[in-house]
Amino acid sequence: MKITSLLSTIGLAATLMASSAIAADVKWDMANEYQETSIHGQAQKVFTETAMEASGGSIEITNHFGGSIGYKSKEHFDAVADGALPIANTSMGQVAGIEPMFLLSSLPFLVGSADDAQLLWETARPAYEEVFARNNQILLYASPWPPAGVWAKKPITSKAELAGLKVRAWDASGTSTLINAGAAAIQMSWADVVPQLASGGIVGVLTSAEGGTNAKFWEHLSHFSALNYSMSLNMTHVNKDEWDTLSDDQRAALQTAAKAASDAAWGALASRVSENYADMEANGITVVKEVPAGFLAELSVAGEQVYADWLAKVGDAGQKILDDYRAAR
Structure with missing residues (x-):
């Protein structure tokens, strides 16, 4: 399914349109080093539009594609942790020097298909969430790169x-x-x-x-x-202090938006290569x-040697992810 077709179906419900003139309670700038036309950029548009809709207009996120906000992917992780950026869409292998777990999806020839890539993501997600939590951040969703x-x-x-x-x-x-x-x-x-x-x-x-x-x-x-x-991953992550200021309904809206964006990205993968x-x-x-x-x-x-170096850094937690992933394939 093309992401553009999903975007065309997203519109505000009549009850929300009536309140569209009301100023948003939350206004965030969202960084992405990659182009708007990329699979990550298109999924991000699904995310931000769905967040606006699901929150009744109280969450307004402005997209900054192509590194236009001034941050490269390798700078996103620390910037979101420190609150310099409220939210970012990040190529995770580029921050593996900070947190080695993020190199997982880039390990050579570990996945052979889109199904493998999604299984690896689902297997490792709890470990990723723990790393983000240690660094004052909340993981929302991942979007895959084609091979x-x-x-x-x-x-x-x-x-x-x-x-x-x-x-x-x-x-x-x-x-x-x-x-x-x-x-x-x-x-x-x-x-x-x-x-x-x-x-x-x-x-x-x-x-x-x-x-x-x-x-x-x-x-x-x-x-x-x-x-x-x-088939490496981009991940969308938000500063936890910003997250904690949101209402329960707003956090639920962002989770709804995250699922929509994730579904859009993984769903588009099958046709994207051709x-x-x-x-x-x-x-x-x-x-x-x-x-x-x-x-x-x-x-x-x-x-x-990449595997050996990675396992030396992440230890048993990394080996367990690999074992669980290979057992589930």
Whole structure:
């Protein structure tokens, strides 16, 4: 189901429209480093519109897409914890240096499908909630990225083609795996990617077809190799002090909005990849859909150290999540 079709169904009930002229009791600014057209941006619009409706107009959240509020994803976690931002939609792998648990959804080749990604999220959600709670925050919902691959000026289907490639990754997982496989990888915030592509600072990007489509990577690159490296998560989280000032009805409204946004994002995932591929091919991108199994196996070996490093940081809690997830698949 397309998110845009869900948005078209959202409207204020007649009883709420009558009160629309009343000033909102709560006015928040919501940060998101990614574009409004992204799966996360579209789900966020469902969230903010549903929050307004479900609260009877008492919660008004202004969306700031594309990093326009001045914060990158790697800065969101601390900013929300401290109250500099009331709420944010954050690429969680980018804050794994603060809380290692957030690297989970980026671990290489852990999930193989949308169903796997959702199962991993549901399995780990209590652990995520505990981390947010320790940091003065409330977790509302997660939205998934479609599978990650490599955008470049050539197909990336072997270690020889990857060797020395100046490629961006969004977190420590991708950076470490690509370096171990022979690339010249660097961790970089999303806002810096297009300028670096334009200047030649990088010539490749580890991200989804979705990410590159929204940023029009075809202006700089020519190929996308579908590695299915991971399906990482964005999460929407709110400052707990702000949360505590809300009425019970307002908190319930935000939970209703969170469910609507989550359902929209996960529901859109099934069709999003094919839509992205169509846009990419229409703009001259060669989509390499079949990547040799031997190369994927080499990348998996290159990522083994990522698992070891992650488990050394998160301990038994992380191992239990992996065990529970694998048992439930």
